[in-house]
Amino acid sequence: GIQVEQSPPDLILQEGANSTLRCNFSDSVNNLQWFHQNPWGQLINLFYIPSGTKQNGRLSATTVATERYSLLYISSSQTTDSGVYFCAVEALRAGNNRKLIWGLGTSLGVNP
Amino acid sequence: KAGVTQTPRYLIKTRGQQVTLSCSPISGHRSVSWYQQTPGQGLQFLFEYFSETQRNKGNFPGRFSGRQFSNSRSEMNVSTLELGDSALYLCASSLAPALSANYGYTFGSGTRLTVV
Numbered sequence: 001g002i003q004v005e006q007s008p009p010d011l012i013l014q015e016g017a018n019s020t021l022r023c024n025f026s027d028s029v030n031n032l033q034w035f036h037q038n039p040w041g042q043l044i045n046l047f048y049i050p051s052g053t054k055q056n057g058r059l060s061a062t063t064v065a066t067e068r069y070s071l072l073y074i075s076s077s078q079t080t081d082s083g084v085y086f087c088a089v090e091a092l093r094a095g096n097n098r099k100l101i102w103g104l105g106t107s108l109g110v111n112p
Numbered sequence: 113k114a115g116v117t118q119t120p121r122y123l124i125k126t127r128g129q130q131v132t133l134s135c136s137p138i139s140g141h142r143s144v145s146w147y148q149q150t151p152g153q154g155l156q157f158l159f160e161y162f163s164e165t166q167r168n169k170g171n172f173p174g175r176f177s178g179r180q181f182s183n184s185r186s187e188m189n190v191s192t193l194e195l196g197d198s199a200l201y202l203c204a205s206s207l208a209p210a211l212s213a214n215y216g217y218t219f220g221s222g223t224r225l226t227v228v
Contacts, residue, residue, distance in 0.1 A: 031215075042221045099170065
């Protein structure tokens with residue numbers, strides 16, 4: 001089945017710094033989402049981005065489907081950005097078997 | 113509009129008992145999926161329901177089951193609980209009306225189950 005790898009696994013930033021999180025996937029996808037999981041476990045949908053580029057405030061994401069990777073950019077980081085960032089994909093060949101396959105996440109800590 | 117609602121938020125059960133978790137999807141969403149999150153295994157797919165039918169099932173033992181009602185609300189049940197079932201159980205709803213449609217998932221806050 002499709003594999004999802006995220007890097008780096010851990011990241012510590014000083015408030016105000018920028019960062020780039022990467023997600024590599026091993027097969028074609030028809031869905032790719034970036035989520036932020038807060039300390040209470042809530043998964044917050046950041047981007048639905050199977051291809052192209054999107055921006056939302058200080059966050060932006062780019063997926064290059066032909067090269068099978070996606071990047072999440074966080075600019076001017078704030079302490080509230082801390083948490084775990086997950087990339088999840090749905091394989092194009094899933095057909096009837098719709099499900100998200102998850103990376104292991106990037107744990108981000110932002111220090112004041 | 114209201115998001116995905118999961119109840120209860122927290123549960124403590126004893127080994128051997130059974131548990132039922134509930135998920136109400138976003139109004140108009142007919143697809144409901146369940147995921148288990150543990151520190152050791154990460155996020156794993158349990159099953160997906162669409163229009164009261166289970167369309168897909170993950171690699172979990174038969175003790176894990178679910179159903180979906182005509183109003184799209186879904187329940188999952190775990191029987192004969194084991195210590196390893198302690199996890200955060202997350203429910204997601206999706207608008208996807210057809211298998212080929214590409215719609216994202218919205219997640220609830222989860223139910224944290226502790227088995228003692």
